[in-house]
Amino acid sequence: MVSVKTEDEIKKISRASEIVAHILDELTATIRPGLNTGEIDTMAEEKLRKYHATSAFKGYRGYPASICVSINDEIVHGIPSPQRVIREGDIVSLDFGVKLNGFFGDAAVTVPVSPVSELAVKLMAVTEEALYRGIREAKVGNRLYDISSAIQSHAEGSGFSVVRDFVGHGIGRALHEDPQIPNFGQRGKGIKLERGMVFALEPMVNVGDYRVRLDPDGWTARTYDGALSAHFEHTVMVDYEHGVVLSGVN
Ligand code: MF3
Ligand code: CO
Numbered sequence: 334m335v336s337v338k339t340e341d342e343i344k345k346i347s348r349a350s351e352i353v354a355h356i357l358d359e360l361t362a363t364i365r366p367g368l369n370t371g372e373i374d375t376m377a378e379e380k381l382r383k384y385h386a387t388s389a390f391k392g393y394r395g396y397p398a399s400i401c402v403s404i405n406d407e408i409v410h411g412i413p414s415p416q417r418v419i420r421e422g423d424i425v426s427l428d429f430g431v432k433l434n435g436f437f438g439d440a441a442v443t444v445p446v447s448p449v450s451e452l453a454v455k456l457m458a459v460t461e462e463a464l465y466r467g468i469r470e471a472k473v474g475n476r477l478y479d480i481s482s483a484i485q486s487h488a489e490g491s492g493f494s495v496v497r498d499f500v501g502h503g504i505g506r507a508l509h510e511d512p513q514i515p516n517f518g519q520r521g522k523g524i525k526l527e528r529g530m531v532f533a534l535e536p537m538v539n540v541g542d543y544r545v546r547l548d549p550d551g552w553t554a555r556t557y558d559g560a561l562s563a564h565f566e567h568t569v570m571v572d573y574e575h576g577v578v579l580s581g582v583n
Contacts, residue, residue, distance in 0.1 A: 335503055335511050337529040342436065343570060343579075346505055346531055349386065349431045350438030350568040350580035356380045357429055357442055358582055360400075364444045366421045370402040374413035377429065389430030389437050389508045396552065401428040401441075403553070408537050408545060408562040409499055410552045421446055424453050426564040428535075430508055437508045439533040440580035441566035452540060453561055456493060460538040460563040463487040463495075463516075467534045471569050471576025477512060477523030480534065485517040488538045496537035496562070498545045499554065504533045504568055526571045531579070535566035 338346065359380060360373060377400040381388060388399035396410075403411035403426040404419070411417075411426075419425060428441035443457050466483040480501075488495045501514030512524060516536045541560030548555065556562050569576040 335524060335530060336505065337527050338505055338531050339529070342505060343529065343531065345434055345436035346438060346568065347579045349433040349436050350440065351582070352384045352386050352433060353429050353431045353438040353440045353568070354580045354582045356384070356431070357427055357440055360427055361442060361444050364419060364425055364446060366419055366446060368419045369415050370411070370413040370417040370419070371415035373402050373427070374398045374400055381431070384433070386431045386433040389432045389439060393508065402426070403428070403564065405561055406556045406559050408496055408539070408554045408556060409564055410554050412550060412552050419446055422449050424449060424457060424561060424563060428564060428566065435506060437504050437506070438568045438580055439504055439508060439566060440568060441535060441564045443563040443565060455491070456538060456540055456561055456563045459488060459491040459493055460536055461565045463536045463538060464534055464565040464567060467536065468567065468569050468576040468578060471526065471532060471534070471571045473526055473528050473571065473573050475526050476521055477514065477526065478518030479520050481515050481518030481523075482520040484534075484536045488516070488536065494539045494541070494543040496539060496545060497543050499537055501532060501534045503531065505531055528572055530571040531568065532571070533566055533568050535564065537562060537564045
């Protein structure tokens with residue numbers, strides 16, 4: 334069942350989502366060659382304490398860290414580690430979720446460690462634009478897969494592919510609520526959107542094909558062909574004109 338949130342629930346999801354946005358901004362500013370991803374996890378935990386919030390990810394199905402850090406061909410769910418050092422030319426996806434007063438927010442960004450390849454620049458721009466095209470479709474009068482279709486068309490129209498094994502999701506009192514929101518689909522299909530539905534939209538876009546393989550750690554998902562992947566995510570409320578980003582910095 335897809336729930337329509339009350340104004341009070343939306344306020345609480347917004348507070349959690351704003352903390353996600355602030356922390357992601359602060360973490361983005363620290364990304365540089367030589368930093369290891371374990372240090373990013375430690376910083377995320379320190380910042381959570383400052384906001385009196387907790388990680389939505391730590392302990393989720395046994396996930397061992399507070400944030401996911403996925404580099405280059407890693408798509409999602411990279412586990413931070415002191416052994417994993419960021420290098421010049423990398424693209425680094427930070428995926429972070431917060432729980433505050435019983436409500437969740439979730440967002441992701443992909444950060445370039447300059448200088449990066451032109452292909453990487455294009456991939457990141459296309460993935461972020463695909464997210465915003467999806468957000469524009471998150472409006473009353475549309476159907477769910479209008480969002481999916483907008484994301485897919487932009488990514489594939491730019492010569493890239495969308496990951497099929499991971500999807501966007503409803504969010505609120507749980508990190509993952511109904512519906513599942515694939516980053517591919519047919520316009521005009523799916524449930525009718527109502528004002529106050531809240532979705533985490535999260536295109537994962539690959540330079541090569543869309544297939545995924547899982548590392549032996551059971552978490553890190555990377556491209557099957559070893560090509561680059563980017564990930565952008567926002568927590569978004571369905572509204573009349575277009576989706577409203579709740580995980581933005583105000
Ligand atoms: N944003 C991702 C998602 O919604 C990351 C959560 S997976 C976790 O699936 F295990 F790390 F929590
Ligand atoms: Co998510």
